[in-house]
């Protein structure tokens with residue numbers, strides 16, 4: 001059975017499914033919106049579960065989920081209920097007042113992680129900015145470091161603000177934006193001797209390493225899981241030296257890895273960690289969590305107008321509670337294994353094209369062979385034609401990050417589409 005037939009046979013609620021009468025006007029869009037994104041030729045206007053529809057009424061299986069963001073897929077009843085309830089009750093007030101929903105969400109996170117306290121903001125980059133600021137203040141006021149340095153890993157991704165592109169050790173994100181923010185130094189991922197060397201070499205005069213900011217699994221850098229022995233040694237080094245260990249859980253956290261937090265795969269706890277993306281299931285929210293180092297910021301030292309408002313916190317709390325109530329982590333593990341096994345079977349059929357399949361839970365990457373012309377974007381474009389949305393993670397890795405509610409049948413559909421897409425290049 002072809003992918004298209006499978007998709008057409010699926011029963012989807014369609015009450016809100018008005019299809020635009022005229023084709024989407026790409027030219028007027030491009031004339032009005034800045035060209036910061038390389039867009040695929042699709043205009044999406046509706047979603048339900050793991051499916052989305054374009055303005056022509058064509059249906060796609062969404063294995064992008066807003067790039068690892070739509071935890072509960074599209075139009076999930078728990079989110080619809082929470083959005084409706086919260087907008088009718090109270091959507092925004094200043095952090096100059098106590099916000100009950102913010103307190104409830106913070107308590108949920110604390111009960112389900114190693115965190116002692118939470119700061120709320122609007123995005124992953126902002127959460128990392130907060131962590132960087134906290135680390136710097138801690139370095140100045142507690143560690144007595146005049147010029148603190150933060151180590152980050154090559155091929156990392158931490159956001160698009162000036163500090164977070166500096167933390168992001170990938171020149172393509174930094175080009176033309178210098179002068180960058182001082183105080184960062186890069187080391188190879190999963191290489192403990194590089195960290196040890198940096199800590200001793202950078203201990204000179206006023207300079208000293210104050211923190212390490214690192215992803216438990218590198219997402220944008222090609223879906224590269226952290227090595228357990230490396231992370232355990234990192235923890236040990238940080239304990240011995242007082243260097244803060246900060247985990248960027250923006251992409252891998254909130255259940256995507258099959259555990260609630262990526263660090264649970266590594267058997268270590270961070271001093272600080274950040275979250276965004278999946279936390280609100282698509283509602284813009286970011287958070288920085290701290291274990292122990294909770295009193296570093298004093299009133300007035302860090303803030304955000306929208307951060308942690310009643311609307312986003314009410315909805316994010318509904319996402320968190322649904323994740324727990326519906327045992328979604330079990331689904332992530334089972335569907336992740338099904339997806340990885342299926343991708344490995346495809347890789348075994350096309351060894352000249354596919355180098356490796358790797359990932360945790362429902363964040364997986366299929367790496368193409370380096371010595372062939374085929375790129376991840378080629379596969380993504382071919383998969384679109386098969387009715388499945390995928391996203392590159394770098395030039396050679398195709399990333400699979402569906403909603404965490406994805407079903408067994410939907411994984412089978414996506415696997416069949418991926419195989420079709422690859423087959424178009426191997427004929």
Ligand SMILES: Cc1ncc(COP(=O)(O)O)c(C=O)c1O
Pocket residue numbers: 067122123124125126128157158159160215219220248249250251252276277
């Ligand atoms: C690991 C990681 N950190 C930070 C960010 C930045 O998050 P945002 O786009 O919400 O600022 C991303 C986004 O892809 C990410 O994957």
